[in-house]
Amino acid sequence: MNSIDAFRHPRARTDDSLAERIRSMVRVKELSERDRRRVLMHFLALEDSDRLLRFGTVLPDELITRYVQKMDFSRDTVLGVYDSKLTLVGVGHLAFAPREALPLVTSATIKERVAEFGVSVSDSARGVGVGSKLFERAAMHCRNGDVDTLYMHCLASNQTMIHIAKKAGMEIHHTYGETDAYLKLLPANPASVLQEAVEEQVASLDYTLKVNTRAAVKFLGTLPGFKGE
Ligand SMILES: CC(C)(COP(=O)(O)OP(=O)(O)OC[C@H]1O[C@@H](n2cnc3c(N)ncnc32)[C@H](O)[C@@H]1OP(=O)(O)O)[C@@H](O)C(=O)NCCC(=O)NCCS
Known part of the structure; x- marks a missing residue:
């Protein structure tokens, strides 16, 4: 059973130590061009209410498709969490902009x-730490990329996201039903660079293992007398 699949087990929701173990097994991987189709499937599977929270409006399928088609994996950083069936269950999108583009943070940094x-x-x-892990990894990536200010915009009603932001120590500003938050990051050091590299390596190995397991199960399923999932 995969870490995220395990959390779906009713016992995991009431067992703190099991939940904690599962949280520690969430692997965040940097996504690339070849993940584009799965990113699209992830967004298309979001309910209207979640589309509203994620994009600030209930984006219809056509606009989500266009949004994903235009995603630039070389300019932005897109992070993901896969489950054992290679379904993308979490996507974090980190876009970089000149500091003047975001008035709230313009005076908070001297970085470009x-x-x-x-x-x-x-x-x-949800509830297994995927969102928090994506956020932590995004913060680490910024830090190691000499970006010291991480900004986030969400609806003021988005209590879950505001909880994650507060937990991370973000400075939070509420205006007219919307919330802007930003986090000042420490400069990179050898430990933060190593930690990100190790996390990426582990996530890549985890992904490869899932791909190979799936291929093996598929192959075994073609053998007479073998019953797969
Ligand atoms: C927001 C979102 C990304 C969170 O993902 P997640 O994987 O469930 O988040 P996590 O499991 O890491 O953390 C959830 C935290 O919020 C807490 N939480 C859940 N519901 C809450 C609520 N109604 N009010 C306050 N806190 C809440 C959980 O207890 C948990 O806290 P903990 O880590 O201290 O125990 C997910 O709910 C989502 O995709 N929502 C729709 C899109 C969206 O809102 N995106 C954010 C705008 S960019």
């Missing part, structure tokens, strides 16, 4: 660029 973060987690994988 700031980062804006958007995140979504599939309904079935």
Whole structure:
């Protein structure tokens, strides 16, 4: 059973130590061009209410498709969490912009660029730490990329996201039903660079293992007398 699949087990929701173990097993991987189709499937599976929280409006399928088609994996950083069936259950999008583009943070930094973060987690994988892990990894990536200000925009009604932002120590500003938050990041150091590299390596190995397991199960399923899932 995969970490995220395990959390779906009713016992996990009442067992703190099990939940904690599962949280520690969430792997965040940097996504690339070849993940584009799965990113699209992830967004299209979001309910209207989640689309509203993620994009600030209930984006119809056509606009989501256009949004994903235009995603630039070389300019932005897109982070993801896969479950054992290689379904993308969490996507974090880190876009970089000149600091003048985001008035709230313009005076908060002297760096040329700031980062804006958007995140979504599939309904079935919520509450296991996927959103928080994506956020933490995004913050680490910024820090290691000499960006010291991470900005986030969400609806003021988005209590879950505001909880995550507060937990991370973000400075939060509420205006007319919307919330802007930003986090000042420490400069990179050898430990933060190493930590990100190790996390990415582990997530890549985890992904490869899932791909190979799936291929093996598929192959075994073609053998007479073998019953797969
Ligand atoms: C917001 C979202 C990304 C969170 O993902 P997640 O994987 O469930 O988040 P996590 O499991 O890491 O953390 C959720 C935290 O919020 C808390 N929480 C859940 N519901 C809450 C609520 N109504 N009020 C306050 N806190 C809440 C949980 O207890 C948990 O806190 P903990 O880590 O201190 O125990 C997910 O709900 C989502 O995709 N929502 C729709 C899109 C969206 O809102 N995106 C954010 C705007 S960019």
